[in-house]
Amino acid sequence: METRNSFNRLPVVIIIALMIICVAGIIVAFNYHKIFETDAIKVTGNINNRQNVTGGNKTDAGLNTIDGINSAPNETNSSAGNTSSAGNPEPTVAERNAAHTAHRYSPDFVPGSRFSQNNPENGKPRYVYDSTRIDADGDGAADDVLLVGENDDTSAPFGFQTRNLAVVVRDGVSGKFAAYLFPEDFGFELPRFSIGSFTAAKKNEILVSVETGGSGGIVLYALMAYENEKVVSVLSQEELNKGLDLNIVCLPGFKMKISDKNTGFNSIADFHDGEAVPMYIDRGVYNKAGEFLKDQTYVDGEVMDDVFISLDPADDDGDGILELHGKQGISFIAHANTVAWAESVWSVKGGRLRLVSEKIEAHNP
Template sequence: MKKETFLAFVALFLLTLTSVVYALEETTKTVTIAEQKADITGDRELDTILLKGVPYQDETDYLKQIFLEVSASNGTAYTIPLESGAKASFQLVDMNDDGVKDLFSSVQTGGSGGIVLSYLHSLKDNVLVDLPVPDPVEIDSHFLNGYQAEIKIKQTGKTYRFLLKDRKSYYKKLGLYYKGKLNEPTELMVNSYHSLKPITLKDGKLGLKGVQRVAGIANADTIAYVESTWAYLNGKWKLDNVKVLEKDQ
């Protein structure tokens, strides 16, 4: 191959590659989910908060990228990446009680589990700090003979038992029980947070309320919900209260 012909081929290849990259960039669409203006740095000036997402081309109800963009009043820009998911939202709440509102954002992961991922960020004095959110309540769980189930909350030591005879035929059909006895030891499905939201606690301060689903052999086989409330004290989350609710309540 002559030198001139080779160079022309290389130039054509690079041009084609550039066109493909440009075309891909053109099809990447960023959508704004929510926008709000508020002082979240403490300088008494308005900052702009944008919640954005990038959907899949063939699945517009799911976002492959989700992130917060903050344009502070002093000209500084911040990008806070979140996990991908089906839906996202944010609230402005002074969760750490420092006099400046924080960013509390949530992402619904989608699917039958109904799991929500939550994030808490502070931008006081234009310093981005990733604050923790409380871990889900630790729960030991298992089925019992006689079409029953039991859970134990590790933090409180309390045990709760559930009668499941209304699911007798369903469990027998799946081979979980035989003549009322378990075929083998089986744990329940204890999910992470189904929801986690800011609430006002009894002392008037802000806290968080989480809800976890406890299911039998599938997420649709809901047995109970565990509600937990949390107070933020000295930079750490303290469990305030736990309530267990049966599905039909």
């Protein structure tokens, strides 16, 4: 009889035990969340390998930590009525959507939300301009990849006056942050990135693009990777952004010979029916008969063969590795006077850009 009563009480004992375990689990989870939010999300000295556009490395003495990171989907920062600590309006939903690309962004770092407290050097907060969640280092865990920076002019549309951009990765295993800080003037408008395999199949690398905002429509690029818990440059920004090295010679009959100095590839741009012909005549470059009246020194000083206005990834041969399709504008006397376009295809091998093909065509507006 006593044995039967013990069995009758057994379910009650089990229920009480389960309740105790659940309460304990909630307490542990709550405390872990507090610890993660206050300590584990700080970037501790991983801003390194600061590199300028000329490819040199500099140590960043002023920004060796990024703390106060907001690791929640900060939807409240996307309201036009909210203000930052400086009293400036936070980015609106429309503004943040204009700043990030088509890939799915990280749910913990919504583009347009504040990323950290103010930069102690200048008192300006940092914002998320682009984000995604992918396995960045191939360890099987999803990492958060971010592009963050300051919104230098709060009166401008969000993403059109950026400064002090950095690629930041939150490791999916350790939860630690690592970052790569670009030079202060590394582009000013619409920072964004695309993820792809540029050096090896199935490897996730980060192609950053930032517009300079000048009349030439120039875009600066950086190719980054997350390796050994560090954000590193795959190749120098100088090499990635230089494009084709071109030489231009004016010919009689309102023509130009455009040549690649390295390969000898050349093309003739004929603009005798172009809108700029009256300007050439007024400036004494050509006469009405099409005779060239200047010398090569003049041409060299008036030609603008800018770096890329676009550098788009595409897998041309289906091997799972992306090539880069670049486009450069060639202008004469004024940026608005585009005379030709130079298109080139590049692969990334051994930390260098390798030219695959090139094409130069006259601009026919």
